[in-house]
Amino acid sequence: MKTPSSLLLLTEALRHLPGVGPKSAQRMAYHLLQHDRDGAALLGRALTQAVDQIRHCSLCNTFTENDLCEVCLDADRDATLLCVVETPTDQLMIEQTLTYKGLYFVLMGRLSPLDGIGPKDLQLEKLIARATDGVVAEVVLATNFTNEGEATAHYISETMKARGLKVSRLARGVPVGGELEYVDAGTIARAMLDRRAT
């Protein structure tokens, strides 16, 4: 008994999605063909269109359909500040705070030697070229506060300082609304070391 070849191809292709193994891929293929053919056709078109149209902003490296993204084109932004984030989602989170009016650089990842992601995979040359354009005065590191994010921040910090740029990092401390009883000791220790005069 042979499975139709286009069904086999679809099941194989679904495994390119992160976190999808052979069983999930088969379940997805059956679901789409049995219950949601319109959704499958839509997804097929959306994939083809996105691969065709989405590229990286030549300044900040985020996803865009043009040469430059909307943020980089915004003349009202403070071009002396460059905030480095891991993903477009992180950038969006910072935008929502309305506290930052500078520009961004989106790494699209983090250093992660265990996953084989080194400085070369992160387009750090592009970041260095961007930060040393003569206009940027301060690099704000806003990578995550995970081990990989911290290592990435440390690496970029050293690289930027060697080029005479001012480098800062988002403050660590007790979250807004946090109760000390429920905050981990590492965070309290950091908040104590970084205490501010009021």
Next chain:
Amino acid sequence: MKTPSSLLLLTEALRHLPGVGPKSAQRMAYHLLQHDRDGAALLGRALTQAVDQIRHCSLCNTFTENDLCEVCLDADRDATLLCVVETPTDQLMIEQTLTYKGLYFVLMGRLSPLDGIGPKDLQLEKLIARATDGVVAEVVLATNFTNEGEATAHYISETMKARGLKVSRLARGVPVGGELEYVDAGTIARAMLDRRAT
């Protein structure tokens, strides 16, 4: 800050996959565009092709690229036996046992009132037409032994008996290699009631 429209479309379209919510969809879209554009293009083509080419076998209802599937076209099979299964995977499992040489009907689902799947959604008219072709003499019910599978088997059994067909069900009992100590009481009870003379 706006996300590019083809990226938004892709993230929305990925949510048609079963079990994929907004966060997973975004993670999948970023992963494909950042790390696996070839995979994304391949998946796009595979989806379009599968939607275009895969249809249901007009006899047994399984997925096929032609009017009739390979199994239904096989003249060596015993056309008096019709085995009813829930999915093509279940059919494959039975084929691998090499103990059954009859034909199949694939429900592509099971009765599940809680999910709103009733007799009409399961193409049971197609099954009735298939089973009452004058050649089929025995319907072998091989739906799963879950609550929904048992209910589906019961419903089909009543429908088929009303039309004068012989109906059988896969035997329940202790699995091959099973140790009584680790088999649940319901299975042992069933095996005791269905005990066979040796």
